[in-house]
Amino acid sequence: MDEGLLPPLHRAGLEARPVERGEKAFIQVLIGPEDGAPHFILRKFTLLPGGRIPKHKHPTIEHEQYVLSGRMKVLLGDEVREVQAGQAVFIPPETPHAYLNEGEEAVEFLCIIPKTSAYATEWLE
Template identity: 70%
Template sequence: MSIPVVRPADQVAKKPVQKGTNAFIQVLIGPDEGAPNFILRKFTILPGGRIPAHKHPTIEHEQYVLSGGMHLGLGEEVREVTAGEAVLIPAGVAHWYENRGSQPVEFLCVIPKTKSYETEWLE
């Protein structure tokens, strides 16, 4: 049985996103906190920042935009998403993120906890 965890996000280190520009990730709750099934991450993309196109063959993502807005590539489609919107990215779907605005964008991303996490970078 897992032990309950309450953890302020501002006490979790921000790390640069691999291959990203002005993009940061925080693992808010994950294996280190005893989470048995899911990993809760928070992303921050500064103005002009981006995370290049990539996909995860076996991992789906559920995301919720906390603040700001961004352009999100989903396969061949480009969507503008803003605070209050939720996104499902099925496993195997190519996706990318760009903050073309003047304010940072912050979003939560939940993924299943798996033995491996494969990322295929497409650019």
């Protein structure tokens, strides 16, 4: 297969940016619009020990997450769940959610969002 046709599943040296309003939280876009993905964006998040992403919601989109490593607490609406490597999380539109790594190892998770111009984040704290 022509290597030029393969999307970069994990680009070497891909820069991790700090997550807006997060603490010790970083994001990398693994597959996005620049790769020709017509319907979704695949992102990888890293939460260092003590890291958090404050409560927020996305009014018009759902998203799915898969935990690659570590363990974290996820606020989903009024519920707090502990998730770990190998588990998936579904977040419906309008659902307030937040992330907290109280452990001693980094947490990494994939997050898939639909590619849409209506994507917006409403910060709740």
